[in-house]
Amino acid sequence: MHKQKGILFILSGPSGVGKGTVRERLFEVETQLKYSVSATTRDKRPGEVHGSDYHFKEHSEFEKMIENDELLEHAKYVNNYYGTPRDYVESELEAGNDVFLEIEVQGALQVKENFSEGVFIFLFPPSLDELKKRIVNRGTESPELVRNRLNEARKEIEMMHNYDYVVVNDNVDYAVQKIKSIIVSEHCKRERIEEQYKKIMKADDFNVRTIN
Amino acid sequence: MHKQKGILFILSGPSGVGKGTVRERLFEVETQLKYSVSATTRDKRPGEVHGSDYHFKEHSEFEKMIENDELLEHAKYVNNYYGTPRDYVESELEAGNDVFLEIEVQGALQVKENFSEGVFIFLFPPSLDELKKRIVNRGTESPELVRNRLNEARKEIEMMHNYDYVVVNDNVDYAVQKIKSIIVSEHCKRERIEEQYKKIMKADDFNVRTIN
Numbered sequence: 001m002h003k004q005k006g007i008l009f010i011l012s013g014p015s016g017v018g019k020g021t022v023r024e025r026l027f028e029v030e031t032q033l034k035y036s037v038s039a040t041t042r043d044k045r046p047g048e049v050h051g052s053d054y055h056f057k058e059h060s061e062f063e064k065m066i067e068n069d070e071l072l073e074h075a076k077y078v079n080n081y082y083g084t085p086r087d088y089v090e091s092e093l094e095a096g097n098d099v100f101l102e103i104e105v106q107g108a109l110q111v112k113e114n115f116s117e118g119v120f121i122f123l124f125p126p127s128l129d130e131l132k133k134r135i136v137n138r139g140t141e142s143p144e145l146v147r148n149r150l151n152e153a154r155k156e157i158e159m160m161h162n163y164d165y166v167v168v169n170d171n172v173d174y175a176v177q178k179i180k181s182i183i184v185s186e187h188c189k190r191e192r193i194e195e196q197y198k199k200i201m202k203a204d205d206f207n208v209r210t211i212n
Numbered sequence: 213m214h215k216q217k218g219i220l221f222i223l224s225g226p227s228g229v230g231k232g233t234v235r236e237r238l239f240e241v242e243t244q245l246k247y248s249v250s251a252t253t254r255d256k257r258p259g260e261v262h263g264s265d266y267h268f269k270e271h272s273e274f275e276k277m278i279e280n281d282e283l284l285e286h287a288k289y290v291n292n293y294y295g296t297p298r299d300y301v302e303s304e305l306e307a308g309n310d311v312f313l314e315i316e317v318q319g320a321l322q323v324k325e326n327f328s329e330g331v332f333i334f335l336f337p338p339s340l341d342e343l344k345k346r347i348v349n350r351g352t353e354s355p356e357l358v359r360n361r362l363n364e365a366r367k368e369i370e371m372m373h374n375y376d377y378v379v380v381n382d383n384v385d386y387a388v389q390k391i392k393s394i395i396v397s398e399h400c401k402r403e404r405i406e407e408q409y410k411k412i413m414k415a416d417d418f419n420v421r422t423i424n
Contacts, residue, residue, distance in 0.1 A: 121400075122402065124409060157409075160402065160406060160409065161402070161406060163402050164401070164402055165397070165400040165401060165402055166400060166401075166402050166405055166406070166409060167400055177396070178396055178397070178400055180393070181392070181393035181394075181395075181396035181397045181400075182393075182396075182397045182400060183393075184389070184390055184393035184394075184397075185377070185390070185393045185394045185396075185397035185398075186397075188333075188377040188378060188379050188390055188393075188394060189376070189377060189378075190334065190372065190373070190375050190376055190377055190378050193378055194372060194373060194378070197336060197369075197372065197378060
């Protein structure tokens, strides 16, 4: 069997829904999956590793990447750029590896414009009360910031219709199990493998007259 | 969370590919799945149970079911009718249960006409040589019948483009695992659950002004 091309999976969802936790747990069990490391212009924090946590870039370098269409998505937060380099994603897919992006909703929508064949998974809070709690319980943010983030979350949930799948994050292990199933199932989609199977049939030289 | 409507899964594929074995193994692990029992006019064989192996019907009864559009598909083999009663399938789906059909390719295409929202899974032989072997090794059939069945299988494989998923039956456990993943993943499809989630959002009364 010829090796199938890899698939790009994009996990996104509102702030506070638990994307990071789900992604970490998923990578503990799905060791074949390639994680797309973002590029950023922000300063490296203590303990962070270049190429593993982020690709750290100068402002001028990053702007050149934007210019040359080398990013599947990018955004600017607090004067720093963040983005997803296209070359890593495409070379891994070409090599037959699945790539996984965990990303904010706005970024996911940009990826969709640039790479519509990706599989878009929306992580949904078990309830909106629960989402409120999670945002409030981070504790590091001012009441005003909490309010803004909840307003933002509401808008982000309305973007759900751009996604292929919705996974409720009521339990991290269940959510991970569902994402694993989506990965397996996407590889079984007929339109992804039909051409491949047609080749097998020809190669197999299915000449029934040789029987008997 | 409101209970989601069930999904109809249809497993099909060429003669000899191992549909029955895969279905039996799947039902050992997926105890929530409802198996759609076929109706037939053929005689009950020793050990067969009415309502479990088949719904045994008189010819006149069966023809009335056809007339009244009470079958999702039906066919006649060797003067006997075989078919899938619509009422059982629909009532189980309505009750939120998934229903599973294991069926010949021609029947699956009929189900697709009558019930396009079903999920159609094509079981593919690991190779066509292997399929030849399996058909020959059944040993009960004449060389001519084997030839006919292989010709038929080739035509059936060409029907693959009508299906949603293709699962290769190189190993029964792998095939079952893939079908399980397809079941989980289909329940996460955004278009199946979007309305439900919108209701949750409204019920949740997501009024961020109550924070703080």
